Structure formats: structure tokens, C-alpha cells
Amino acid sequence: MTTISIRDFARNVTRVLARRSKTVVTRRGEPVAIVVPLPSGGTEALVLKMTEIFRKSGVTDSDIERAVKEARREMHVSRRD
Numbered sequence: 001m002t003t004i005s006i007r008d009f010a011r012n013v014t015r016v017l018a019r020r021s022k023t024v025v026t027r028r029g030e031p032v033a034i035v036v037p038l039p040s041g042g043t044e045a046l047v048l049k050m051t052e053i054f055r056k057s058g059v060t061d062s063d064i065e066r067a068v069k070e071a072r073r074e075m076h077v078s079r080r081d
Contacts, residue, residue, distance in 0.1 A: 006032065 001022040009016055009025045016023055016035065025033040038046055054064065 003031075009035075 001024060002019070003024045003026060004012075004016060006025050006027045009023075017037075020037040022037070023035040024031050025035060
């Protein structure tokens with residue numbers, strides 16, 4: 001995994017993405033994002049596979065929506081601390 005500043009990432013996004021490796025993007029030395037390459041087949045294949053796994057596990061769309069909302073709330077609260 002490589003690390004790159006947000007400024008360098010913005011200037012070199014095509015080159016960074018062409019590497020197809022996990023990359024940590026930092027702002028003032030603090031991680032702000034992780035860029036992860038998609039598996040072959042792209043986004044659609046990933047979403048379809050995740051949906052299949054969720055369905056087999058009994059996870060519903062409502063479960064996912066609740067989890068996303070809760071995670072956003074918790075992240076928002078932790079940013080205030």
C-alpha cells in the first residue's frame with residue numbers, strides 16, 4: 001500500500017489509478033481516504049456479488065439502509081469529539 005498527499009493525488013490521479021494498488025490519501029499527514037482498485041469485472045460485478053452474499057445471509061435492504069444511517073451518525077458524532 002502506498003501513501004500520497006491529496007495534492008499529489010489530484011495532480012496524478014490517472015497515474016495513481018493505473019497502478020491498481022491500495023493507496024492512502026493524506027491531508028497534512030493524516031489519512032483522509034483509501035483508494036482501492038475494483039476487482040476485474042468492475043463495480044457492477046462487485047455490487048452483484050455483495051448483493052448475493054447479503055441475500056444468502058438474510059440481510060435486507062432495510063438492514064443495509066439502517067446500518068449506513070447509523071454509521072454516518074456515528075462518524076458525524078466522532079468528528080465533533
